[in-house]
Amino acid sequence: xxxxxxxxxxxxxxxxxxxxxxxxxxxxxxxxxxxxxxxxxxxxxxxxxxxxxxxxxxxxxxxxxxxxxxxxxxxxxxxxxxxxxxx
Amino acid sequence: xxxxxxxxxxxxxxxxxxxxxxxxxxxxxxxxxxxxxxxxxxxxxxxxxxxxxxxxxxxxxxxxxxxxxxxxxxxxxxxxxxxxxxxxxxxxxxxxxxxxxxxxxxxxxxxxxxxxxxxxxxxxxxxxxxxxxxxxxxxxxxxxxxxxxxxxxxxxxxxxxxxxxxxxxxxxxxxxxxxxxxxxxxxxxxxxxxxxxxxxxxxxxxxxxxxxxxxxxxxxxxxxxxxxxxxxxxxxxxxxxxxxxxxxxxxxxxxxxxxxxxxxxxxxxxxxxxxxxxxxxxxxxxxxxxxxxxxxxxxxxxxxxxxxxxxxxxxxxxxxxxxxxxxxxxxxxxxxxxxxxxxxxxxxxxxxxxxxxxxxxxxxxxxxxxxxxxxxxxxxxxxxxxxxxxxxxxxxxxxxxxxxxxxxxxxxxxxxxxxxxxxxxxxxxxxxxxxxxxxxxxxxxxxxxxxxxxxxxxxxxxxxxxxxxxxxxxxxxxxxxx
Numbered sequence: 021x022x023x024x025x026x027x028x029x030x031x032x033x034x035x036x037x038x039x040x041x042x043x044x045x046x047x048x049x050x051x052x053x054x055x056x057x058x059x060x061x062x063x064x065x066x067x068x069x070x071x072x073x074x075x076x077x078x079x080x081x082x083x084x085x086x087x088x089x090x091x092x093x094x095x096x097x098x099x100x101x102x103x104x105x106x107x
Numbered sequence: 108x109x110x111x112x113x114x115x116x117x118x119x120x121x122x123x124x125x126x127x128x129x130x131x132x133x134x135x136x137x138x139x140x141x142x143x144x145x146x147x148x149x150x151x152x153x154x155x156x157x158x159x160x161x162x163x164x165x166x167x168x169x170x171x172x173x174x175x176x177x178x179x180x181x182x183x184x185x186x187x188x189x190x191x192x193x194x195x196x197x198x199x200x201x202x203x204x205x206x207x208x209x210x211x212x213x214x215x216x217x218x219x220x221x222x223x224x225x226x227x228x229x230x231x232x233x234x235x236x237x238x239x240x241x242x243x244x245x246x247x248x249x250x251x252x253x254x255x256x257x258x259x260x261x262x263x264x265x266x267x268x269x270x271x272x273x274x275x276x277x278x279x280x281x282x283x284x285x286x287x288x289x290x291x292x293x294x295x296x297x298x299x300x301x302x303x304x305x306x307x308x309x310x311x312x313x314x315x316x317x318x319x320x321x322x323x324x325x326x327x328x329x330x331x332x333x334x335x336x337x338x339x340x341x342x343x344x345x346x347x348x349x350x351x352x353x354x355x356x357x358x359x360x361x362x363x364x365x366x367x368x369x370x371x372x373x374x375x376x377x378x379x380x381x382x383x384x385x386x387x388x389x390x391x392x393x394x395x396x397x398x399x400x401x402x403x404x405x406x407x408x409x410x411x412x413x414x415x416x417x418x419x420x421x422x423x424x425x426x427x428x429x430x431x432x433x434x435x436x437x438x439x440x441x442x443x444x445x446x447x448x449x450x451x452x453x454x455x456x457x458x459x460x461x462x463x464x465x466x467x468x469x470x471x472x473x474x475x476x477x478x479x480x481x482x483x484x485x486x487x488x489x490x491x492x493x494x495x496x497x498x499x500x501x502x503x504x505x506x507x508x509x510x511x512x513x514x515x516x517x518x519x520x521x522x523x524x525x526x527x528x529x530x531x532x533x534x535x536x537x538x539x540x541x542x543x544x545x546x547x548x549x550x551x552x553x554x555x556x557x558x559x560x561x562x563x564x565x566x567x568x569x570x571x572x573x574x575x576x577x578x579x580x581x582x583x584x585x586x587x588x589x
Contacts, residue, residue: 026589029206033524036201040194044352051187051336052345059331067319069334072183076190080390087197087386091379098375100208 028096035090043083050075112427113262113434120300120435121277124293124442128281131289141475145286146217146454147371152291154380157200157372159298160291161381162388163443164364165195166301168254170392171437175400176413182326182333182401184343189397191348194356195365196386200378202360203369206523208378210589211370218451219363219515220459222370225587226522229530235537237459239514240363241452245489246503248448252493255441261418262434271493274442279486282446283479287371290446297439302388304436305395307429308421312399315424316406325405333404350558354509358564361516362508364447367454449489453482506545509560513540516564517571525575529584532575540567 055062055071065073138144152160178185210216214225220236252274259270281289316322326333337343359365372378396417403410403420410416421433457478462469469477492500514537521528544563552559578584 023209023589025209026206029204029209030524033202033204033206036198036204039201040198040357043194044349047187047190048345048349055336059327059335062334064320064323067323069183069323071336072187072334075336076187076394080190080193080394083193084383084386084390088383091383095379096375097379098205100205100212100374102213 025098028098032095035094039083039086039090042086043079046079046082047075050079113431116428116431116435117262117438120296120439123296124277124281127292127296128285128289131281131285131292134288135284135286141471141478142217142458143215144288145475145478146450146458147367148286148288148291150212150371150373151288152368152372152377154372154377155384156291156295157368157377157381158384158388160294160443160447161200161365161368161385162196162392163294163298163301163440164368164447165192165359165389165444166298166392166440167444168251168258168437168441170396171301171440172254172258172414172417174393175396175403175417176415178397178400179403179410179413179416181338181343182330182335182404184336184338184348186394186397186401187336188343188348188351189393190390191351192355192393193386193390194352195359196389197382198357199360199365200369200382200385202520203366203523205375205378206589207366207369208372210523213589216370218454218458219366219519220455223518223522223533224459224463226528226589227518227530227533228587229534231534232518232530232537233459233463235534236514237455239511239537239541240455242503243507243511244364244448244452245485246500247507248445248452248489249492249496249500250504251441251445251448252489253496255438255445256493258418258437258441261415268494271490275486275490275493278442278445278449279483279490282449283482283486286478287450290443290450291371293446294443297443298388300432300439301436302391304433304439305392305399308417308425308433309395309399309402311424311429312402312406312420316402322402322405326401329404333401344556346556347553347558350561353564354512354558354560358509358512358516358560361512361514361519363511363515364451366515366519367451449482449486452485453478456481456485506548509544509548509563510541512560513537513544513563513567516540517568521571521575523589527575527579528571529575529578531578531584532571532573535574536567536571539570540564543567 051071063070135144138149143149174189211222216222220233223236224233255274256267256271259265259274260267281293313319323334330339332339332341400416403416407420407423410419418434421430425433461477517536518533540563543566544560547554547562548559
């Protein structure tokens with residue numbers, strides 16, 4: 021018989037996969053989207069080349085916020101112990 | 108040349124760590140379940156501890172010494188590559204997640220191999236896994252050990268052998284007596300030092316370079332490619348850099364020293380907190396240290412040996428006492444990796460080999476004695492090898508990371524989430540993964556412009572699925588499902 025907690029665990033693992041896909045897209049998109057031109061004509065944000073700022077700095081901060089939100093909104097507080105031991 | 112300012116903080120650091128070892132030993136002696144306590148810390152880790160031990164085990168000599176050196180010569184492109192490590196902070200814990208924790212409690216698993224043994228019910232898998240863990244991790248332990256001794260050598264001016272002895276005594280003492288609890292607690296201290304050290308050095312470097320804009324101008328003036336994502340010589344292609352996501356981001360699930368931590372935490376709350384803290388920690392260290400390497404270039408031009416960038420820069424831009432604290436960071440990174448590997452190899456020998464095949468009826472006292480002795484003997488053997496590391500060991504270390512990932516990633520993930528996964532699929536995928544990785548690494552490194560680990564990971568995935576499906580068709584398999 022399927023443990024009910026596993027349904028929750030499966031959903032959470034799936035959230036991990038979705039987050040990684042978002043993470044990779046931001047990282048790849050900004051780095052090579054903005055950084056492929058001539059380095060002498062880069063735009064700068066706060067002293068950093070724009071591709072680097074968005075891909076490595078803003079992207080990382082964004083991911084940390086997403087992860088924190090996922091913890092608050094989607095991750096459930098369930099018991100990890102064997103049920104019979106608890107009752 | 109002896110840097111006293113470096114030695115004093117380092118010395119204080121060692122005393123605190125000894126204290127933790129002695130305190131943990133008390134827990135080990137009073138625990139009702141020795142094995143669970145000594146090899147898993149009694150599954151009592153809270154969120155902060157779990158985050159720190161994951162981060163500290165994962166961050167090693169290469170994050171603090173080797174990585175910044177490469178970034179110094181390559182530019183911002185290498186920082187981009189290093190950021191592929193961010194998922195190591197959340198992806199591993201989310202994917203193994205609660206299911207791994209629930210299952211390992213149910214089957215009372217102490218090691219990763221316990222889990223595989225129960226799931227696939229196969230001696231071949233146990234032996235194959237135990238051998239690859241012992242060989243690969245013994246080799247990487249030796250390499251980290253050599254790195255630790257070299258670092259002490261360069262900071263204190265002691266001879267290599269003396270430096271090695273100091274390092275060995277420091278690590279062995281607390282790991283042998285305190286077990287996993289001592290490892291995790293010292294990891295919390297070491298992890299904090301790693302983060303604080305990174306932040307201090309980054310700020311000091313930016314100030315020494317006259318601000319970010321000034322540093323960027325200096326880099327562009329020398330070689331505009333240093334600020335591009337493609338690296339100083341333009342050799343970092345998007346494909347090559349992207350495949351690092353497999354090696355240092357996603358594949359990390361397959362590293363036994365990381366996976367075992369995902370069965371050692373206390374409750375759901377610990378997991379949630381660890382995911383948030385761990386991601387911030389790994390992000391800070393990987394971003395900070397590699398960016399420091401790039402920034403060091405205009406601040407201290409002309410350093411020829413990459414590994415010397417971080418220590419030299421620290422001594423240049425920081426006042427003595429702060430330099431001592433920052434230089435304790437790479438030491439902490441090395442120690443926290445070595446201690447995790449030592450306790451893991453020891454658990455493999457005691458739990459997976461001794462208790463499975465040599466003496467299944469061992470009494471509690473016997474297990475206790477064997478565990479202390481095995482840890483001691485492995486530790487001393489590593490030290491002896493580290494005095495003059497043999498060629499073969501150096502080579503095995505290069506295979507370790509990718510080899511273990513190719514071997515374990517799919518067996519663990521499919522074992523948890525795919526009902527049709529069976530031992531035939533697991534065994535064949537392990538063999539295909541390891542062999543293919545060693546062959547590609549040795550004869551066709553970075554084939555088709557991808558990191559060597561890419562093809563073995565996909566090939567072992569394919570093998571796993573196809574063989575499992577065929578085996579299911581051919582005969583009825585009675586596996587244990589979760």
